[in-house]
Amino acid sequence: AQSVTQPDIHITVSEGASLELRCNYSYGATPYLFWYVQSPGQGLQLLLKYFSGDTLVQGIKGFEAEFKRSQSSFNLRKPSVHWSDAAEYFCAVGGIGSARQLTFGSGTQLTVLP
Amino acid sequence: EPEVTQTPSHQVTQMGQEVILRCVPISNHLYFYWYRQILGQKVEFLVSFYNNEISEKSEIFDDQFSVERPDGSNFTLKIRSTKLEDSAMYFCASLKDTQYFGPGTRLTVL
Numbered sequence: 147a148q149s150v151t152q153p154d155i156h157i158t159v160s161e162g163a164s165l166e167l168r169c170n171y172s173y174g175a176t177p178y179l180f181w182y183v184q185s186p187g188q189g190l191q192l193l194l195k196y197f198s199g200d201t202l203v204q205g206i207k208g209f210e211a212e213f214k215r216s217q218s219s220f221n222l223r224k225p226s227v228h229w230s231d232a233a234e235y236f237c238a239v240g241g242i243g244s245a246r247q248l249t250f251g252s253g254t255q256l257t258v259l260p
Numbered sequence: 261e262p263e264v265t266q267t268p269s270h271q272v273t274q275m276g277q278e279v280i281l282r283c284v285p286i287s288n289h290l291y292f293y294w295y296r297q298i299l300g301q302k303v304e305f306l307v308s309f310y311n312n313e314i315s316e317k318s319e320i321f322d323d324q325f326s327v328e329r330p331d332g333s334n335f336t337l338k339i340r341s342t343k344l345e346d347s348a349m350y351f352c353a354s355l356k357d358t359q360y361f362g363p364g365t366r367l368t369v370l
Contacts, residue, residue: 180358189264189351190303190361236303240359247293247305247316248359 148173148239152251159227160259167222167254169211169237178240179220180248181211185233193235196220207231232258262286264362266352272368273342281337281365283352291355292335294327296320296348297364303351309335342369 149172159165171177178197182190194205201213211222220237234255238248265284273279285292294306307317309327326338335354339346347369353359 182361189363190353192358192360195358238303247308247318248295248303249305250303252302 148177148249150237150239150249150251152235152237152254154254155252156255156257158257158259161229162226165222165224165227165231165256167235167237167256169220169222169251170218171220171237171239172218173239176215178246179211179213180238180240181205181209181220181222182236182238182250183233184236184253190236193222227256227258229258229260232256264352264354264360266350266362266365268365269363270366270368272370275344275369276341279339279342279367281339281350281352281367283335283337283362284333285335285352285354286356286360287333289354289356289360291315291359292327292329293353293355293359294337295351295353295361297351298345298348306337339367342367344369 151170153168180195181193183193184190193209194203194211196203196213204210209224211220213220234253236253237251240246240248267282292309295303297303305318307321308315324340328336349364349366351364352362
């Protein structure tokens, strides 16, 4: 069965600092990997996805993520965080065939200090 | 940009009552999904729907739940007899190459 672990429940960074959110997955084959962001009272917005090819993927809002098969990881990064990035971030894995269900991690809450 | 929409944004119901949550997927998408998120917990898959039938469902999606695409635009989730533990945020999603999520319906069962 597929699973996702986000080891950090809550991260606090100062505005302008760099950010890395960790995600580890368990899946028997090459997974489809996603990062979504959820602002309070909002739905889930797709930040970026990895299906195949280049292991460093660029997303919206200046985010990027790197797929490392050897570490079963798909960490999200941003070089300089903005106050508007404060939100909850979810990593998700999908099965072979992009139409398969997504399995989500438990999320990382990001707080940005001024 | 097209979006998935959901109504209502908040639904309050009494235990044992039936509720119908409505979603309008993005118009040229073919796969549709329901997920739920109990407060403070993970987003959990409930069901996927393609070509007018369920393609996958989780163990959460028992006989109390049903889905329907009653016309060319709506996609509904029905809970026949709500329980307290059904209180959650319910998200609809539709897929072209990636799943796009709606804003959610917060269901409160009293």
